Amino acid sequence: MTLLITILALLTLVAVAGCIARWLPRVPLPILQVALGAVCGWPQQSVHLALDPQVFMLLFIPPMLFADGWLISKRELGAQSLPVLMLSVGLVLATVLVGGWGIAWLVPSLPTPMAYLLAAVLSPTDAVAVSAMVQGQRMTARLQNILEGESLMNDATALVAVKFALAAALAQHFSALGAAADFVRVAAGGIAVGLLFSLAADLLLQALLRGREHRTELPAVLLMLLMPFAPYLLAEHWGLSGVLAAVAAGMGASLLAVRRSGFNASQVRTRATAEVVRYVFDGLVFLLLGLQLTGILHALPDQLNLLDSPLSPSALRLWGTGLAILLLLLAIRFAGFLGAGLLRRHVPWLRRRSSGTPMSLATAAIGAIGGVRGAITLVAVLGVPLTMADGSPFPMRGLMVFLSGLVIVLSMGLAALALPPLLRRLPAAGALHDPHAGREIRWARRCSARAALRALAALAAQAPPQGPADMHRDICERIDHGYRHRLRQDGPAADADGRSQSRQLIALELRLRLEILQAERHELARLRLRHRINDETLRLLTHELDLVEAAVRNTH
Known part of the structure; x- marks a missing residue:
């Protein structure tokens, strides 16, 4: 019962x-959450929860890294x-x-x-x-992608370094060559596990949903929400990087979803549920x-107790440390960013393979x-x-736990206080995303609209599957009058012939609308596969089409 109350609290x-963040928009939400947790955990009779590192990693890290990937x-x-x-x-x-x-x-000492x-x-x-702190900041897309990509990829290197540093601290044998080989094995193996699992999970979900794409299958939704945990557990069981396995599984699942441009009601429900989770x-x-x-x-040694005398000379030295x-x-980190920029500027091979403007002092500081x-x-x-x-x-x-x-x-x-003024010093500061993102989205919308018009013209030229030939023209003329025909279909005064014709018209309208929407999806997928648009543009416009199709299906 105590655990249940703690979880509810x-x-x-x-x-x-989240409510407080609406009143303090300049304070990042993570800072508020950490401060609120510290305030609630300070009194002896308040919320307390022992943190098991392995349970924490398993419960929280895989789904969040999968979503980031x-x-x-x-x-x-x-x-x-x-x-x-x-x-x-x-x-x-x-x-x-x-x-x-x-x-x-x-x-x-x-x-x-x-x-x-x-x-x-x-x-x-x-x-x-990193994702939470830079969210909403006026950061260029290139720098945000570098920071988020680094934070996704550096965990494997760091955890291998922790493993060998711990072995050296425990006076066990340490080998630099062995550490390098172990890092390659752990990182490459974790990525391979994530990619293979994403492929297997995609095949399984397609088999489960075949013929039921237009219905929300709750078991499939649950499987999609549980998907991040399996590659993490498999990789950890085999001594590989579970962190990279979760990231690679998220990336692989995203890439596979691009190649399937059809409507999937379960995926729409999963997306909405996953945002809350x-x-x-x-x-x-x-x-x-x-x-x-x-x-x-409390983990500090007794001679360094900060709870009783937080401003004593020894405590001040500890804060200063x-x-x-x-x-x-x-x-x-500042030297690392500047060094990466100098290498890219002076090494021809790196200069040819890199994109973006040279690294400035302000960019390195950010x-x-x-x-x-x-x-x-x-x-x-x-x-x-x-x-x-x-x-x-x-x-x-x-002492190590406290300093960490x-x-x-x-x-x-420091990030909450220093990032906003530093970002204002960037010459290209102005948007969270690429300045060309708005034009790219508008261009993609025009491409998908033209594809829809081509599909509509092709369908209008075909012989109708049933009913009179002028039914197609009637459908085109009455798209804006759908509510009237639905009322006519269910109206008590309508005769049997009128209701039958109305059902035929509505069924034909539904088919035409769905085929047009599918043509838009195919065009967006083609643009993404040819790298003409990015994942964010594809995700935004596909989500719009999914909402439109869900509304069309529910109203017919």
């Missing part, structure tokens, strides 16, 4: 945070694949090596292996946190982060600050064992 807090524009991600790869691999390794050395210098372990824990940016899960993640803050403070670590991470730490970092540090191999307590574990939590909160606060 958390869901209520998610709704309360589905939603991210694959065309733009492919165009920025080189900077994303350099940041998701090279920047993580630089953070571990340079950051570990810097943390060991900043915190002399922390053993060197633990300093490198803490740097590995802090190396990944969190895809959920994603909103709830996003809110729960940040609320749980806030609820853990009190426990993180967390801020210094964040500044060190920002400096590494990229550094936009690398928000979140749930992945907290889960990784809470997964550090309590004891060493010989049974002795793990040294400075409480402090960096998470500070990185979110």
